Amino acid sequence: MKNAHPLRTISLLLLILLARLQAHARQPVYGRKAMVVAVEDHAVDAGLEVLRAGGNAVDAAVAVGFALAVTHPFAGNIGGGGFMLIRLADGRSTFIDFRETAPSKASHDMYIGADGKPTRESMVGWRSVAVPGTVRGLELAHNKYGHKRWAELVEPAIRLARDGFPVSHSQMESWQNSASLLSEFPESKRIFLKNGNYYEWQESFRQPDLARTLDRIAQRGAADFYEGETAHRLAQEMAKNAGLVTLADLHAYKALERVPLEGDYKGCHVITSPPPSSGGVGLLQMLGMLEGTGYEQGGAGSAKSYHYQAEVMRRFFADRNEYLGDPDYGTNPIPSLLAVDYIRRRRATIDPERATPSDRVNPGLAAGSEGADTTHYSIVDEQGNAVAVTYTLNMAYGSGVTVAGGGFLLNDEMDDFAAKPGAPNAYGLVQGERNAISPGRRPLSSMVPTIILKDGKLFLVLGTPGGSTIPTAVLQVITNIIDFHMNVQDAVDFPRIHHQWKPDRLDFEIGVSPDTIAALKRMGYLIEEAHPRVLARVEAILISDGWLEGANDSRSSGTVGGEGKAAGY
Numbered sequence: 164m165k166n167a168h169p170l171r172t173i174s175l176l177l178l179i180l181l182a183r184l185q186a187h188a189r190q191p192v193y194g195r196k197a198m199v200v201a202v203e204d205h206a207v208d209a210g211l212e213v214l215r216a217g218g219n220a221v222d223a224a225v226a227v228g229f230a231l232a233v234t235h236p237f238a239g240n241i242g243g244g245g246f247m248l249i250r251l252a253d254g255r256s257t258f259i260d261f262r263e264t265a266p267s268k269a270s271h272d273m274y275i276g277a278d279g280k281p282t283r284e285s286m287v288g289w290r291s292v293a294v295p296g297t298v299r300g301l302e303l304a305h306n307k308y309g310h311k312r313w314a315e316l317v318e319p320a321i322r323l324a325r326d327g328f329p330v331s332h333s334q335m336e337s338w339q340n341s342a343s344l345l346s347e348f349p350e351s352k353r354i355f356l357k358n359g360n361y362y363e364w365q366e367s368f369r370q371p372d373l374a375r376t377l378d379r380i381a382q383r384g385a386a387d388f389y390e391g392e393t394a395h396r397l398a399q400e401m402a403k404n405a406g407l408v409t410l411a412d413l414h415a416y417k418a419l420e421r422v423p424l425e426g427d428y429k430g431c432h433v434i435t436s437p438p439p440s441s442g443g444v445g446l447l448q449m450l451g452m453l454e455g456t457g458y459e460q461g462g463a464g465s466a467k468s469y470h471y472q473a474e475v476m477r478r479f480f481a482d483r484n485e486y487l488g489d490p491d492y493g494t495n496p497i498p499s500l501l502a503v504d505y506i507r508r509r510r511a512t513i514d515p516e517r518a519t520p521s522d523r524v525n526p527g528l529a530a531g532s533e534g535a536d537t538t539h540y541s542i543v544d545e546q547g548n549a550v551a552v553t554y555t556l557n558m559a560y561g562s563g564v565t566v567a568g569g570g571f572l573l574n575d576e577m578d579d580f581a582a583k584p585g586a587p588n589a590y591g592l593v594q595g596e597r598n599a600i601s602p603g604r605r606p607l608s609s610m611v612p613t614i615i616l617k618d619g620k621l622f623l624v625l626g627t628p629g630g631s632t633i634p635t636a637v638l639q640v641i642t643n644i645i646d647f648h649m650n651v652q653d654a655v656d657f658p659r660i661h662h663q664w665k666p667d668r669l670d671f672e673i674g675v676s677p678d679t680i681a682a683l684k685r686m687g688y689l690i691e692e693a694h695p696r697v698l699a700r701v702e703a704i705l706i707s708d709g710w711l712e713g714a715n716d717s718r719s720s721g722t723v724g725g726e727g728k729a730a731g732y
Contacts, residue, residue, distance in 0.1 A: 189652050189656065189717065190650075190652055191650055191651050191652040191705070191712035191713055191714050191729070192712070192713040192714075192715075192729040192730060192731060193710050193711065193712055193713075193731065194710070194711040194713065194730075194731020194732055195709070195710065195711070195731075195732070196544075196545040196711075196731070196732055197211070197214045197220075197542075197543060197544050197545050197711070197731055197732060198541075198542070198543050198704050198711040198713045198729065198730070198731035199211055199214070199223060199227065199540065199541075199542050199713075199729075199730055199731070200540060200541045200542075200702040200703065200704055200713045200714065200715055200728070200729040200730075201227055201231065201538070201539075201540035201541075201702060201715075201728065202231075202235060202238075202538050202539075202540070202700065202702065202715070202719050203230075203231060203234045203235040203239070203728070204728040205230060205233075205234045205323055205328055206227045206230035206231045206234055206235065206239070206540070207227070207540075207728040207729070207730050208319075208730070209226045209227055209229075209230035209319035209320065209323075210223040210224070210226055210227040210230075210540075210542060211223075211730055211731075211732070212226070212319055213225075213226045213311060213315070213316060213319075214542075214544055214545070214732075215732070216311070216315070217311070218309070218310070218311040218315075218316070218544075219308075219309060219310060219311075219544050219546060219548050220249075220542045220543060220544040220548040220549060220550040221249060221304050221305060221308040221309040221548065221550055222305065222309040222310065222311040222316055223542050223544065223550070224247060224301075224304065224540070224542055224550040224552050225301045225304065225305050225309060225313075225316040225317075226316045226317075226319055226320070227540050227542070227552070228297065228301050228540075228552060228554065229241070229301070229316070229317050229319070229320035229377065229380075230319050230320045230323060231538060231540070232297075232320060232373075232377075232571065233320050233323040233324045233328075233370060233373060233377075234323055234328060235538060236355065236560060236572055237334075237337055237536060237538070237559055237560060238536050238537050238538040238554075238555055238556055238559070238628060239538055239554075240295075240297055240554065240555070240556050240561070240571070240572065240574070241295065241297050241298050241376075241377075241380070241388065241571050242292075242295045242297070242556065242561065242566070242571045242572050242573040242574055243263065243295055243296075243297055243554060243555050243556040243557070243561060243573075243574040243576065244261050244262045244263040244293075244295055244296035244297055244300065244554060244555070244574065244576065245261060245262065245296070245297065245300065245537075245552065245553050245554025245555055245610060246258065246259065246260055246261070246262065246436055246440060246552070246553055246554070246608070246610050246612055247259040247261070247300060247301075247304050247550060247551070247552045247612065248423060248434065248435070248436060248550070248551045248552075248612040248613065248614055248626075249304065249308055249548070249549070249550050250434060250548070250549045250550075250614045250616075250621065251308070251548050252546045252547035252548050256423050256425075256434050256614070257307075257308075257420055257421075257422075257423065258420065258421045258422065258423045258436060258437060259300050259303055259304045259418060259419075259420055259421075260300070260418065260419045260420070260421050260439065260605070261296035261297055261299055261300020261301070261303070261418040261419075261554070262296055262439050262605040262606070262608060263293035263294055263295055263296050263574055263576040263605065263606070264293060264294045264296070264412075264416060264603050264604065264605050265293055265294075265577065265580065265600055265601060265602055265603060265604050265605075265606070266292075266293065266294055266407035266408045266409065266412045266602065267409065267411065267412055267415075267602045267603070268407045268409070268602070269407060269577070269600050269601070269602050270600065270602075271599055271600050271601065272583075272600075273290075273582075273600060274577070274582040274583070274600075275582070275583055280583070280586070281582040281583045281586055285575070285577050285578040285580075285582045286558060286562075286575050286578045287344065287347070287562060287563055287575065288347070288348075288404075288562055288563065288564060289400075289401060289404040289405060289406030289407075289562065289564055289573075290405065290406055290407060290577075291562045291574075291575035291576075291577045291578060292401070292406055292407065292408055292561075292562050292564065292573045292574055292575065292576070292577065293408075293574060293576040293577050293606070294408055294412045294413065294415075294416050295388075295416075295573070295574060296416060296418055297554055298380060298385045298388040298389070299385045299388075299389065299416055299417065299418040300418040300554075301385075302384055302385040302418070303418040303420065307420070313381065313384060314381040314382065317377055317378075317380055317381035318381065320377050321374055321377045321378055321381060324369070324370040324371070324373045324374035324377060324570070325369070325370075325371065325374035326369070327367040327368050327369035327370075328367070328368060329365045329366065329367060329368075330362045330363070330364060330365060330366050330367075330368050331364070332364045334362075334368075335361070335362055335363065335364050337559075338355050338356060338361065338362060339361060341559055341560050342356055342359075342361075344559075344560060344563040345560060345563055346359070347563055348563050348564050348565060349567075350564075350565035350566070350567050351560070351563055351564065351565040351572070354370065354372075354565055354570065355560075355565075370570050371570070372568055372569060372570030373569070373570030373571055374570075375570070376393055376569050376570055376571060379391065379392060379393060380393070388413070389413045389414060389416060390413070390414055393569055394410060394413045394414075395410065396566055396567070396568050396569050397413065397566050397569065397573075398410040398413065400566050400567055400569075404564075415603075421437050421490075422437065423435060423436065423437060423443070424436065424437045424443040424444065424447060424497070424501075426447040426450070426451070426501065428450040428451075428454060428641075428645065429454065429645055429646070430617065430618075431615050431616065431617050431622065431645060432615065432616040432617075432619075433446065433447060433450065433613065433615050433641075434613065434614045434615070434616070435447065435611055435612075435613040435614075436610065436611045436612055436613070437490070437497075438487055438488070438489065438490045438495050438497070438607070439488070439489045439490065439605040439606070439607055439608055440607075440608045440609070440610055440611055441483045441487045441607050441608065441609055441634070442608070442609050442610055442611025442633055442634040442637070443611055443613070444479075444482075444483070444487060444495075444497060444500055444501065445479040445480075445483060445609075445611070445634040445638075446611055446613065446634050446637060446638055446641075447501055448475070448478075448479045448482070448500060448501065448506060448509075449472075449475040449476060449479050449634070449635075449638050450638065450641070450642075451501070451503075451506040451510075452474075452475040452478065452506055452509055452510045452513070453471060453472070453475055453642065455510070456471050456510065456513070458470075458471035458472070459642070459646040459647065462647070463643060463647040463649070463657065464657070464658065464675065464676060464679060465679065466679050466682035466683050466686065469660050469675075469679065469683060470515075470518070470683065470686060471513065472635075472638065472639065472642070472660065473518070473660060473662040473669055473683075473688065474513045474518070474519060474662075475509075475510075475513070476635050476638075476661065476662040476663065476664075477519065477521060477524055477662050477663075477664050478509050478512070478513075478524055478527070478664075479634070480631075480662075480663045480664035480665070481521075481524050481525060481526050481527070481664045482500055482526050482527060482528070483607075484526075484594045484595055484664070484665075485526035485528075485595050485597075486500065486526060486528065486597065487597060487598070487607055488597030488598045488604075488607055489598075489604045489605040489606075489607070491604075491605070492601060492603075492604050493597055496528060499528055500528070505527065505528070508527065509527055512524075516686065517686055517687050518669075518683075518686050518687035518688045520667060520687070521664050521665055521666075521667035522667070524664065536555070536556070536557070536558050536559035536560075536628065536630075537553060537554070537555035537556075537557075537610060537627075537628030537629065537630070537633070538553070538554065538555070538628050539551070539552065539553040539610075539612065539625075539626035539627050539628055539700075539701070539702050540552050540702055541624040541625060541626065541702050541703060541704045541713075542624075542704075543621065543624060543704050543706065543711055547621055549614050549621055549624045549704075550624075551612030551613060551614055551624050551625065551626045552612060552626070553610040553611070553612045553626045553627070553628070553633075554610075555574070555576075555610065555628065556572060556573070556574045556575070556576075557574050557575045557576045557578060557579060558575055558578070560572055561573055561574040561575050561576075562574060562575035563575075576606060577600070577606070579598075579606035579607065579608065580594075580598055580599065580600045580604075580606045580607075581594035581595065581596070581598045581599050581600075582600065584596050584598075584599055587665075587666075594607065609629075609630060609631050609632075609633040609634055610626070610633055611626060611633055611634050611637050612625075612626040613625055613626060613637055613641075615641065620706070621706050622705070622706055622707075623641070623644065623651075623703065623704070623705050623706070624703065624704045625637060625640060625641075625701055625702065625703035625704070626701070626702065627699040627700055627701040627702065627716075628699060628700055629698065629699030629700065631661075631663050632659075632661045632663075632670075632698045632699045633699055635659070635660075635661045635662070635663075635698070635699075636659055636661075636698055636699030636701055637699075637701065639657070639659050639660075640654050640655055640701050640703060643657050644705065650705075650712065651703050651704070651705035651712045651713075651714040652712075652714040654703070654714070655701045655702075655703055655714040655715075655716050655717075656714075656716065656717045656718075657674075658671070658672040658673065658674030658675045659671075659672050659698040659699070660672075660675065660698070661696070661698050667689060668689050668690070668691065669683060669688040669689065669690050670695075670696050670698060671690065671695055671696070671698075672695055672696060672697065672698055673695045675695075680692060697718050699716075699718075700716040700718045700719045701714070701716050702714070702715060702716065702729075704729075711731050713729030713730070713731055714729060715728055715729045
């Protein structure tokens with residue numbers, strides 16, 4: 164807008180603000196028995212199809228995951244990885260970790276150029292690809308907690324890939340906006356760009372190669388992807404294009420079951436993601452620092468409430484970048500980071516009237532003590548089982564690479580490691596040696612699927628894509644509901660802020676009051692007013708008085724492939 168006429172600029176900003184305010188007036192989608200919330204309509208329908216056929220929430224989560232790999236190639240995948248948080252109706256909770264791993268050929272300085280700076284290779288192309296985990300993860304969850312036949316859960320995705328579906332307007336725009344990346348790789352250009360002719364709105368999009376891959380997975384399970392024909396195709400293409408992932412890497416990959424992190428906030432019990440997610444630690448830390456401050460007295464959207472939220476964000480990210488990494492490659496000091504005394508000390512360093520410069524906020528323990536282009540979906544079934552899944556290719560369309568004959572995109576997850584410890588990655592995160600590249604290691608993630616109980620009963624299921632903005636967005640939706648008493652749709656749509664310690668900058672969205680921004684600037688925050696951002700896209704389900712209330716983020720429409728949907732019955 165730098166050279167735009169002032170009146171046109173003002174008019175445009177007013178229109179954007181009006182649209183956001185209208186979005187705030189949206190009501191949740193209601194259901195009595197079951198609910199699926201995801202970024203893409205066909206995937207939601209796939210989940211509901213499974214639930215109506217007698218499947219549970221885990222079965223539906225598998226179906227949605229495979230369907231998104233077809234209908235939401237922006238982030239849905241079988242060539243990436245992620246996390247699944249499960250809370251069963253009998254009270255048991257578990258966490259499925261299917262985060263990607265560094266290939267055996269990976270090395271600490273593999274992305275450092277001759278000039279000493281990180282290269283583009285960690286973000287684009289064959290050498291940016293980590294060993295995918297999605298298919299193993301969905302299979303592990305199904306084998307332990309699902310009960311429908313595996314092939315039935317993959318079938319909706321096979322139909323969508325084989326028979327096609329109409330291209331939405333936002334998906335059409337998304338492919339065109341990513342044409343420079345996808346055009347670098349012949350298979351991606353052929354499949355997603357029609358060799359440069361581009362898909363039109365409502366044109367049918369068919370993916371026969373992907374349908375055949377999914378059919379093999381339906382028949383043979385994850386064994387096909389990691390040992391069978393699909394594995395050999397992937398390994399051969401890697402070798403042909405100087406990639407790192409080998410057949411041995413695929414054979415060796417394992418999805419893991421971990422114990423969720425748990426904590427309490429104002430009478431609610433929070434069940435969330437353990438490392439290699441940093442988000443769960445951060446969520447519990449930030450909620451703990453907020454509790455007792457009275458920050459909510461300023462009201463939602465006030466300078467006071469945003470100030471305290473920004474300061475707890477700043478302190479979490481200082482700790483995150485110093486202390487957290489793959490728990491299988493070192494000890495994460497989680498008990499120390501979540502200790503009541505430690506959180507109290509961190510809270511005490513917040514000045515109620517002034518921003519604390521990030522150079523004065525250091526990791527707080529004594530010595531010795533993820534892509535914005537991800538996707539999330541939430542599911543609750545008729546029995547009361549709840550599942551929150553966040554999975555990713557990392558950046559939009561991942562590495563840009565599509566496996567010839569396989570029809571699926573591959574991640575660029577190697578950029579989530581600290582390619583050069585102390586230097587920022589694609590999200591501006593400055594990370595340390597605990598997240599350095601090492602063969603077999605899982606990169607630290609910000610993804611934080613979360614489930615909250617109230618009075619011992621299921622209350623809230625949520626998560627979001629958004630890279631480093633994931634834990635801060637989830638924090639704000641939770642506090643909008645618990646502290647500011649919003650309904651779930653308003654809580655999801657309300658304008659957000661984000662601070663990640665370094666760079667020392669407060670990001671904000673359209674809809675934050677200009678008076679609030681001015682007050683925050685007077686408090687010492689560096690705010691680039693000309694550059695408001697979209698800060699994550701939350702998908703949530705609230706359970707209240709016997710109703711399921713689904714909220715799909717208004718930020719989804721027009722920004723990614725698919726308009727987003729919450730649906731129940």
